[in-house]
Amino acid sequence: MTDDVKRVQAERMTTGKGFIAALDQSGGSTPKALALYGIEPGSYSGDAEMFDLIHEMRTRIVMSPAFSGDRVLAAILFEETMERSFGDRPAAAYLWHVKGVVPFLKIDQGLEDARDGVQLMKPIPGLDELLPRAVGHGIFGTKARSVIGAASEAGIAAVVAQQFELAGRVLERGLVPILEPEVTVTIADKAAAEELLLSSLLAQLDELPADQRVMVKLSLPTVANLYRPLVEHPRVMRVVALSGGYSRAEADALLAEDTGEIASFSRALTEGLSAHQSDADFDATLDAAIQSIYEASTQKDPGPAATPATP
Incomplete structure (x- = not known):
């Protein structure tokens, strides 16, 4: 990666409008992610097949026309995903050069x-x-x-x-x-x-x-704007929020009250997606999810803090 690309990516992560897609389920979290996607544990055998299936899910998300840099600033990858491809390009290269999405890695x-x-x-x-x-x-x-x-x-x-x-x-x-x-x-x-x-x-x-x-990734706080000192700290590039068990609607509502924070959602991003959907239905569901998370990350509610919902 050249210094010029690093500067462009750093500026995007510091000031860009959008959110981070967390596509980094691994190990014990993968069976649950697949089950929510409509693929039950009994339908595959062994880790290799399991990781092939989760990669197919991630590939379908990333290659969807709904997934692009105009709303998604970055994506977090699992190590095995980094070593694979989306389409005919290495995963990280596809994200940046095709989609304009900054690649991160779960370590x-x-x-x-x-x-x-x-x-x-x-x-x-x-x-x-x-x-x-x-x-x-x-x-x-x-x-x-x-x-x-x-x-x-x-x-x-x-x-x-x-x-x-x-x-x-x-x-x-x-x-x-x-x-x-x-x-x-x-x-x-x-x-x-x-x-x-x-x-x-x-x-x-x-x-x-x-x-x-x-950067700092935190659970949505009990008191809105609690983490504002982190947002404003000169050593912090960005403060991002995880959905942490809330539904997407609940997480979006809470995030909208936290000025300066953007989403880094995983399960809330893929909520409603299914392996059994047609491409048109899949893309429409993903587009709606991306739009709602984008709006919560960029259009902030100036009203009083809400009481967090029970996950």
């Missing part, structure tokens, strides 16, 4: 068992090989997820410290990391956990060198 390898109210990321033993390979594919940035399940000050501090340690390794390779310390939306002390998370993130961001920027 975490899943979660440790819960401790101190959180789940840290498992070690990533092949990271030093993976990151240069991602650069070679034209990947712009990475995404790594950990989970917060309680308002535990020690646990949240550990999650954020791990996220920034990994982000440092990503930045060294010239890639832009998306930090994803997801707060489980169903916990009773969600609002308190979000306050602790915000404080910990700001402290770490203030320590970053002036020439480094990251």
Whole structure:
């Protein structure tokens, strides 16, 4: 990737209008994604067939005329997807050169068992090989997820410290990391956990060198605009929201109240899509989903904060 392309992509991710499509289901989340798409676990055997089917789903989404850079700023890919093609072009190259969509790569390898109210990321033993390979594919940035399940000050501090340690390794390779310390939306002390998370993130961001920027992907907050200090932080390229178990309508409504945040939806993006739909019905359903998420990301509601719906 040339420096000129990097600059164009960085500007797009900083100021562009649209959202990020999270197409990075992997491992344990893939059977559920396929089931929601109308392909039940009993209809395939083994991981290889499962990943072939999920790639067919992703290919149908990405190659749909509804999916393009006029509303979709970027897409997050699973590692195996990065090594495959959309049509006759490598996946990341197709996204950027055909669709005008910036490619990101999910790099975490899943979660440790819960401790101190959180789940840290498992070690990533092949990271030093993976990151240069991602650069070679034209990947712009990475995404790594950990989970917060309680308002535990020690646990949240550990999650954020791990996220920034990994982000440092990503930045060294010239890639832009998306930090994803997801707060489980169903916990009773969600609002308190979000306050602790915000404080910990700001402290770490203030320590970053002036020439480094990251992105942050967060659960939709209990209090609208809680994360506005992150949106305005000079070390933050973009704050993006995950749907976290809400329906698309619920997630869109909550996101519309958070000024400066854009969506990075996965399940909410694919809601309503089916392997059994005709191409016309599939494209129409996807177009409606993309439009609603685009509007929630770009047309903000100035009204009072809403009470989050129960996922």
